[in-house]
Amino acid sequence: MQSRSANADLNVAILGPLGTYTHEAAYKHFGSQATYVERETIKGVFEAISTGADVGVVPQENTIFGSVVETYDNLRETGFVCGEITLQVQHCLLVRTGVQLPEIRKVLSHEQALGQCRDFISTNLPTVSLMKTTSTAAAAQALLGNPPDRAAICSRVCATLFDGLSVLHEGIQNETANFTRFYIICKDQETTITPQVPRTPRSQALVRISPQLPSSTASSVVISPPSISRLLSALQINIIRIDRRPSLGGIPFHDTYLVELQEEPSVERDTESSWLAEVVKAVQRVEEAGGIAHLIGFW
Amino acid sequence: MQSRSANADLNVAILGPLGTYTHEAAYKHFGSQATYVERETIKGVFEAISTGADVGVVPQENTIFGSVVETYDNLRETGFVCGEITLQVQHCLLVRTGVQLPEIRKVLSHEQALGQCRDFISTNLPTVSLMKTTSTAAAAQALLGNPPDRAAICSRVCATLFDGLSVLHEGIQNETANFTRFYIICKDQETTITPQVPRTPRSQALVRISPQLPSSTASSVVISPPSISRLLSALQINIIRIDRRPSLGGIPFHDTYLVELQEEPSVERDTESSWLAEVVKAVQRVEEAGGIAHLIGFW
Numbered sequence: 001m002q003s004r005s006a007n008a009d010l011n012v013a014i015l016g017p018l019g020t021y022t023h024e025a026a027y028k029h030f031g032s033q034a035t036y037v038e039r040e041t042i043k044g045v046f047e048a049i050s051t052g053a054d055v056g057v058v059p060q061e062n063t064i065f066g067s068v069v070e071t072y073d074n075l076r077e078t079g080f081v082c083g084e085i086t087l088q089v090q091h092c093l094l095v096r097t098g099v100q101l102p103e104i105r106k107v108l109s110h111e112q113a114l115g116q117c118r119d120f121i122s123t124n125l126p127t128v129s130l131m132k133t134t135s136t137a138a139a140a141q142a143l144l145g146n147p148p149d150r151a152a153i154c155s156r157v158c159a160t161l162f163d164g165l166s167v168l169h170e171g172i173q174n175e176t177a178n179f180t181r182f183y184i185i186c187k188d189q190e191t192t193i194t195p196q197v198p199r200t201p202r203s204q205a206l207v208r209i210s211p212q213l214p215s216s217t218a219s220s221v222v223i224s225p226p227s228i229s230r231l232l233s234a235l236q237i238n239i240i241r242i243d244r245r246p247s248l249g250g251i252p253f254h255d256t257y258l259v260e261l262q263e264e265p266s267v268e269r270d271t272e273s274s275w276l277a278e279v280v281k282a283v284q285r286v287e288e289a290g291g292i293a294h295l296i297g298f299w
Numbered sequence: 300m301q302s303r304s305a306n307a308d309l310n311v312a313i314l315g316p317l318g319t320y321t322h323e324a325a326y327k328h329f330g331s332q333a334t335y336v337e338r339e340t341i342k343g344v345f346e347a348i349s350t351g352a353d354v355g356v357v358p359q360e361n362t363i364f365g366s367v368v369e370t371y372d373n374l375r376e377t378g379f380v381c382g383e384i385t386l387q388v389q390h391c392l393l394v395r396t397g398v399q400l401p402e403i404r405k406v407l408s409h410e411q412a413l414g415q416c417r418d419f420i421s422t423n424l425p426t427v428s429l430m431k432t433t434s435t436a437a438a439a440q441a442l443l444g445n446p447p448d449r450a451a452i453c454s455r456v457c458a459t460l461f462d463g464l465s466v467l468h469e470g471i472q473n474e475t476a477n478f479t480r481f482y483i484i485c486k487d488q489e490t491t492i493t494p495q496v497p498r499t500p501r502s503q504a505l506v507r508i509s510p511q512l513p514s515s516t517a518s519s520v521v522i523s524p525p526s527i528s529r530l531l532s533a534l535q536i537n538i539i540r541i542d543r544r545p546s547l548g549g550i551p552f553h554d555t556y557l558v559e560l561q562e563e564p565s566v567e568r569d570t571e572s573s574w575l576a577e578v579v580k581a582v583q584r585v586e587e588a589g590g591i592a593h594l595i596g597f598w
Binding site: 061062063064065066067069177179181224225226227228229232233235237238239240241242243244245246250251252253255257262 | 360361362363364365366368476478480523524525526527528531532534536537538539540541542543544545549550551552554556561
């Protein structure tokens, strides 16, 4: 299933299915001109950017549930972050175009979304019956070929997936402080310089850091992790996020840190390239301090 | 279900069911004199130490799967870490006491454990049939009241749970670099000074750190997280682990960091209390640098 436009010039791999909030985030950023290709897993999105897709969009963290472990696990060995998208999870009430609130008798959605819109439903649609679907996108699809007295709770992007559907209300969830942040990933640093990708002024970077492997440690020997204080202070750049995952080397308690950096807001630089130079120098300083460091994101 | 001893003087709440590796870790540390009480969830173990249990044992991280999010989520508001236990996941072959390898016709265990012991089985028990059980402890239990030609793959502690069972082989898994590290938790810092708890020389600490809340931020406004570089360097103590979780305040992208500290191995101190004084000073420095910091572990 693909959402194509006549002028498709950018292939965007997303964590599927189409119609979910990852799709909506990608659509918000890349617009209707791009081609959206779904992958079943986050690993699948990382694989897609190695095999033809221009960019991928994967969830990085949610303000309630925290970091998305699978995204960080993939970043231990592959992919380059070339942007971010932050999306407020905004449930919409979709109907067949023209249908008004008093006509609605049934509301369809995923169980979780129905629960999150409890207040809106009891105030505005107190007599409707609720029907659970396997996903929010499936609820939108079920509006087609059925009597027009049905509404679906789903993301705004679903209205672009199926002809004849319209958004009747937006932001109908109880909880408003629910944001998901996504990483836009590319194959490597070179491929991020494609003119098709909309760019914001670059002031962030992602660095992968781990301590040097101990010279003679059998994998069955438990070691205490080395201090990372020296490696972090060697960066000398503002750290705004730190995530920790087991390293891929198989040494127990030997960690890989994914460290997100942000340019000091007060610093005025002549060119964007000086921020890149700053980050590259920071990576070198970490290596001089005894760490293994790689620049794996710049946006 | 409780494992009691005549001389039980310590109540240990563990993530259940009894017979799993959390139980084994607790048993390894607290021995047969303690009373082990199972809780269905990690949250349940934290609740138990507020309502009567002396200590709790919860998994903190595994060398393959990484940090245990639920443990860190609870530590955002409750509990005090007073110790740690590291356990190599060592599958054992349990039999009715006296049974030898050539007599075994059936091997019972959880599907995952059967898979992890594939090599041992094909070499030493090539003709047995495999039977899946709901847990490794259930496999041990199923040896009772059945013909003695059965063996179970499970943790060593299962031999203490059921009379008449013996460990025939230990460490029969393919993969050896699989360790799980557990936190021993107490109600608060005062309750850790109970003489019943075996103590190792204290040289570690856990500190919870978050940036000050912005003075006027509506929860629906997306903010970029503040830099934590200054807060981390204010510690001036070796950092060996950093974990990040969304804060409980409801401000989007406002994080809580759980930072594990370790005394410099080369430092020789007169008394253990000077390490505590050092950590308390570090917490004060973080607050002076504009952070919110709490000592939530010392062992």
